[in-house]
Amino acid sequence: xxxxxxxxxxxxxxxxxxxxxxxxxxxxxxxxxxxxxxxxxxxxxxxxxxxxxxxxxxxxxxxxxxxxxxxxxxxxxxxxxxxxxxxxxxxx
Numbered sequence: 463x464x465x466x467x468x469x470x471x472x473x474x475x476x477x478x479x480x481x482x483x484x485x486x487x488x489x490x491x492x493x494x495x496x497x498x499x500x501x502x503x504x505x506x507x508x509x510x511x512x513x514x515x516x517x518x519x520x521x522x523x524x525x526x527x528x529x530x531x532x533x534x535x536x537x538x539x540x541x542x543x544x545x546x547x548x549x550x551x552x553x554x
Contacts, residue, residue, distance in 0.1 A: 499511075
């Protein structure tokens with residue numbers, strides 16, 4: 463079952479990221495972007511949300527576009543071995 467459970471802080475950052483993407487790419491749908499980022503962040507691929515918020519436009523759009531096309535909407539997992547540039551780095 464897909465989860466959309468993220469902290470209030472993360473929810474605010476995701477909303478800011480979605481708003482920024484909308485500003486860069488006018489036809490973008492903020493709700494869909496926020497839902498995709500939330501699902502990705504909550505279901506196995508935590509995102510560096512602060513990094514995404516400050517990212518260069520090309521890097522931000524790369525991640526958001528590929529998350530949108532790679533997201534399994536039943537599980538919230540990313541398919542096709544896609545790993546966002548702004549995935550949280552897990553220390554080994």
